[in-house]
Amino acid sequence: MAAADIFDIHGKVAMVTGASSGLGTRFAEVLAANGAKVVVVARRAERLASVVANIEKSGGTVLAVTADVRDPNAMRAAFDAAEARFGTVTIFVNNAGVAHAGRAIELTEEEWRRVLGTDLDAVFFWAQEAARRMIAAGSGGAIVNMASVLGFGASRGVIAYATAKAGVLQITRGLALELASKGIRVNALAPGWIMTEINQDFLQTEKGAHIKESIPLGRLGQPCDLDGPLLLLVSDAGRFMTGASLVADGGQIAALA
Secondary structure, three states: OOHHHHOOOOOOEEEEEOOOOHHHHHHHHHHHHOOOEEEEEEOOHHHHHHHHHHHHHOOOEEEEEEOOOOOHHHHHHHHHHHHHHOOOOOEEEEOOOOOOOOOHHHOOHHHHHHHHHHHHHHHHHHHHHHHHHHHHHOOOEEEEEEOOHHHOOOOOOOHHHHHHHHHHHHHHHHHHHHHHHHOEEEEEEEEOOEOOOOOHHHHOOHHHHHHHHHOOOOOOEOHHHHHHHHHHHHOHHHOOOOOOEEEEOOOHHHHHO
16 A cells, blocks of 8 residues: 555544644644644634644645633533534544643642643543544544653653653553544654754753753754654554554663663
8 A cells, every 4th residue: 555545634633732832733734734624722822823824824724722721611612613613533632731840849739730730631631532522423533642751761850741741651551442442542652852942942052962962863853753653643554553652752762771
């Protein structure tokens, strides 16, 4: 089978959370460019409007929904809007997330709850809602949860974020086992250091240079480096993959083993 056929997602309905910037924007653009009807979800309406304009300019089909992923009512409304416009979401990319930095002993309960609420709790509940809708429609589908290489081991200064990402890996495995019989595949995509708007200033510092030197491929990742892994997980190219954690980190984990 030709690659164009096995990776084809034309006619699919995709939803991407955290789509107003960074990887979320890139994922939405890639899915739209490859034929999916895309629903972009984020808190910042003005940023979403820009994403919509760019996708439509490139010939894509897109709908923007403003929502905070920690709000269950907004979550249900987002899926309702998607179904009203395009039909059942059969590709769901659980991308929304926040980060933090600081010593564990100085981490406040408020900050812990903020990070875990967004990076772990919301990941489960949005995946759960996506699965419920797929099951009700009898459509099957693919769910991709954004994890991180930081979920595989301990790292200084990011204990809440790393804890959440480790939990995402376990959520992915558990959901994959329970949803396989319904034709729903659940996988995690775990990037290493990818240069985006949120971290570019830090990665251009001396510490960022040390991080770059520690990556076996000798460079930081770019958002386009995740295009292939994403399309693998959401298309028939990955139809026998579920419960997997696909790492794209330039060899970072291998170097630490």
